[in-house]
Amino acid sequence: MKVAVLGSSGAMGRFFASYFVARGDEVVGYDLSPPDHPVKGLTLARSTKEAAERADIVLVAVPMPKTLAVVRRVSRHLRKGSTLIEISSVKGNSLRPLRLAVSLTGARLLSIHPLFGPAARRVGMKFCVIGGRSDIASARRLFPRSVLIPMSQQGHDRAMAYVLSLVQLTNLAFLSTIAKGMGLEQFGRAASPIASAQLSVARATLSQDPSLFSSIQTLNPYARETLSSMVGELTRLQGLLAKNDSKGLQRSYEGTSKRQSRSELQGSLRAVYSLV
Structure with missing residues (x-):
């Protein structure tokens, strides 16, 4: 599976890049700031387009105020059937425009919130999953050994x-x-x-x-x-x-x-x- 991590130089971006590399996935990262110590096994892209095209999973790990703008920019490059993951700590009023931006391309949005920081172990992670059974199933496939808590946005x-x-x-x-x-x-x-x-x-x-x-x-x-x-x-x-x-x-x-x-x-x- 090909995974793109946008914001791969940040703390959580590095965490998820390392996680998917350890799973054996092909992982491509992009960040406006070059990493001081690149994640081993991570391929760096030159743009969001290069990172996201042909990706099965696109994970957005950027500061919360920038998430919607980044998703709108990358959405045009999502392939049909792919999944975009957003990991914001606060969902607020952003989910509806996020879903709209992603759905227009035939992709789907998976909204999760990792209840841990970048120093966490990769086993026994805990996530809030916003949505229903299909969202839980998607999160379970990606994070099979994790605790998943279904929640509404509010x-x-x-x-x-x-x-x-x-x-x-x-x-x-x-x-x-x-x-x-x-x-x-x-x-x-x-x-x-x-x-x-x-x-x-x-x-x-x-x-x-x-x-x-x-x-x-x-x-x-x-x-x-x-x-x-x-x-x-x-x-x-x-x-x-x-x-x-x-x-x-x-x-x-x-x-x-x-x-x-x-x-x-x-x-x-x-x-x-x-x-x-």
């Missing part, structure tokens, strides 16, 4: 407002508060195992491209809603603390704790201690 973006947007903002605020307070170095020296694990998670969250972080926040229409909910919870807890309401704080703690099973709580604690 359901996906609502979920990512919590899974990505809220997690990123929470960890950004966590690190910023510590840095402006006691300092990250001193915090690290004094940290308990749970605090140390949280510090590592927060730092890992900030290891991503700042432009990707910004796009995940601004392009997701549900990000503000989830952040407002989080601010509301913090404000409620702040009110209890301001009144020195020990019983109220305890009830809040117990109420949230009871929403988890005992095995989930203990399993999470063991996982934290295994990290430090």
Whole structure:
């Protein structure tokens, strides 16, 4: 099978190029920026046309704000029966024009979202798949040893407002508060195992491209809603603390704790201690 990766010099582009090369596919890549260290086994094209023509699969791994423009540009070169894969972290209102651009050529769109970064292992990958059974079947053929989660476009973006947007903002605020307070170095020296694990998670969250972080926040229409909910919870807890309401704080703690099973709580604690 011939696979074209557009954006093959980027982190996720390199990941998928390596993945398909390892599968034994013929992989062609194109990127406006030449790679510092080309993926072994990847053939570099001189244009999107050269990369995409005769390809069975065209995977677009470019910054989210540029995805639609790239798809429209490459769509005229897609062969009938081929599949174009887009991997945006936020689907927003882009799927309809993406599907239209691809369908006009007789190709089909597969919209997925890899729930991992470029440092992930190639086994046990997790993807959201936007669509129905045929989309799941297509994704299964390409990523047979992966966890596939079917979602609607709206359901996906609502979920990512919590899974990505809220997690990123929470960890950004966590690190910023510590840095402006006691300092990250001193915090690290004094940290308990749970605090140390949280510090590592927060730092890992900030290891991503700042432009990707910004796009995940601004392009997701549900990000503000989830952040407002989080601010509301913090404000409620702040009110209890301001009144020195020990019983109220305890009830809040117990109420949230009871929403988890005992095995989930203990399993999470063991996982934290295994990290430090």
